[in-house]
Amino acid sequence: METGSPAGAGTEGREPEWTGLPPGLLRMRRMLLSVWLGSAALAVGLPLGLLVGPCWAAFALLPAALAAWGWVLLGRNWRSWRYAERADDLLISRGVLWREETVVPYGRMQLVEVTSGPVERYFGLASVQLHTAAAATDATIPGLHPAEAERLRDRLTELGEARSAGL
Incomplete structure (x- = not known):
């Protein structure tokens, strides 16, 4: 996936480019x-x-x-988790029996946190938590590599600020 442009930018009508979680979370x-x-x-x-x-x-x-x-x-369960960065929002999909897909518009994000507990740190993992204006749409992406979690946090924060400035 390119880091310079959001996955799915300029690809209206096409399937988004999904990213799965690293195997360290499963371990x-x-x-x-x-x-x-x-x-x-x-x-x-x-x-x-x-x-x-x-x-x-x-x-x-x-x-x-x-x-x-x-x-x-x-x-x-691990294979069911994935996320995709699109031009205007972030998609998070999870679930085996009950499939759940969350769409978080960049302009609605209020806070993006990277957390890592002691067990996660031991396995070299971190989680990204997204807080929005509506509490029902808060979302988490667990088990990312810390560098990817920080990249995602910075990118989502940047896109959120750019989108909310236009409101």
Whole structure:
């Protein structure tokens, strides 16, 4: 994608150029799933196996099965997230079963934030949060590389200021 001009500029009637999220977000979410549900499997299986009997330790398979199911669902969810910069707005699309597409006009943006918690920083990720005049259209793009998040923040801020000046 070009950084000099917005994707989709001058391409009315054509499909926007979508950008997916980096695989680091999927790795981070799968690691968190493994840590939490692995701990749950130990917390369930170990006491039951020691206190009640070894056959009761089989209940530890429930969190393990949930982890396997979650592993697949996280992959599908990660593939569903994408965004596209157009001439007048930003599109954010997400969802597998319930598809949701958010259109954020540049002129309606009031604040663009880049955030990164400790786990996100460990995986080299950041999120971009868009705040608009209408709270219902606030949107987030999670799991971007920090350089891309800052580029997107600067670009959206610049376009937002240019569009709102014309109001």
